[in-house]
Amino acid sequence: MQSLIKIYVLSIVFPCLISCGGGKSVSSSVSNSHAGEEHTQNLTDFKGYSVAAIVDCGQGIAPDGKIFSLFGDYDGKAQDQNLSSLNFSGWNHTTNGSDTEWTNLKLPASNYNFNTSAKANGSCNNVSTLDMVLLKKIANWDHQHSNGFECNILAKGYKFGDIKSLVFNLKINTAKTHIPTVENIKKAYATYVNESVVDAMDDGKVNIGVTLGDNTNLNASIIFQLDQATIGDKWVRVTIPMDKLSYYQEINYKQTIKTQADLSNVVVNRMLIVGETKSGAVLRSNINLWDVKIPEIFKEMDVSFKKIELQLK
Helix, strand or coil: CCCCCEEEECCCCCCCCCCCCCCCCCCCCEECCECCECEEEEEEEECCEEEEEEECCCCCCCCCCCEEEEEECCCCCCCCCECHHHCEEEEEHHHCCCCCCCCCCCCCHHHHCCCCECEEEHHHCCEEEEEEEEEEECCCCCCCCCEEEEEECHHHCCEHHHEEEEEEEEEECHHHCECCCHHHHHHHCCCCCCHHHHHHHCCCCEEEEEEEECCCCEEEEEEEEECHHHHCCCEEEEEEEHHHCEEEEEECCEEEEECCHHHCCCECCEEEEEECCCCCCCHHHHCCCCCCCCCCCEEEEEEEEEEEEEEEC
C-alpha cells in the first residue's frame, strides 16, 4: 500500500553550523523573543512550511493565538498527564509474538509501546512530553506502520476548513534513533530492487506522517522530513499550513484525490501520527515475487512531542 500524500523534504540546519542553501530555504530572525521566556528562532522556510528552533524551552509558556491543543503543557504544571483522558491511544505490533517478523529491531519490543502517561522532560524545563520510538518497515507492507498513535477530537466539532495550520513542538532523541542509510538499504535489497527504487523511497532521515481523518474515509495527509544529523537532540517547532496537505478519499486502500475545498465542511474525527519513509512507500510494491524470507529492516525514530496543536482561523 502506497499513500497518496504530499511530501516536503527539509534539510534543516542551524545558522551557526551552516547556512541554508538550494534556493529553497531562508534564514530568519528571532521571533517572539523575551529573555527567559520560550520563543522561536526560524531556521527554514520551505514554500510556506516552517521549522524553527525553540529557545528557552519550557520557560513561561502560554498559548499563542487562536488554537486548539491536542496536547500541550503550557505552564509546566500539567505534568504526568494521562493521555487516555486526552483521547489519545496507540498501538505496537512488535508485541504480537512473532519470532521472525521483528528480528532486526534494535530494542526489546516494549520500547516501542505507546505509553498512556506523559512524563516530565528534563531537556525542556520538565514540561510534560509524549515520547515514542516510531517504527516504519522498509520492505513489507504488512504492519508497515509497526506502531503509532492517534487522538480523537470528534467531540470538538472542528471542520477541516476551520484549521489554518498544524503545529508540532518536538525533539528527535538520537540515542534511540536508528535509521539505515540509503547505501545500507541498497546493499540489503540489492537482489530485489534496483537502486533508483531505494533513492525514491527514502533519504535515511526522520520522516513523520500526519493524517487528519473524518469518521468515514475522507482524509488529509502529509509526510515531513527532518535531518537527525543537524537537529537531533534539539527542540524545534514544525508549522504546516493546511494547504500543504493532500486531500483524498480512501476505500479499500484505493484513493481518490479531493481538493481542500471538498473537505472544508467535513468534521475532523482524529489525528494519526506514524513513522514513515520519505515517499510513504515500502519496497514490496516493487518486488514481483514476494517471499516472507526477504529480510526486514526498520526505521526507528525516537521523538518527544511537547505540543500538538491546531491553529484555527
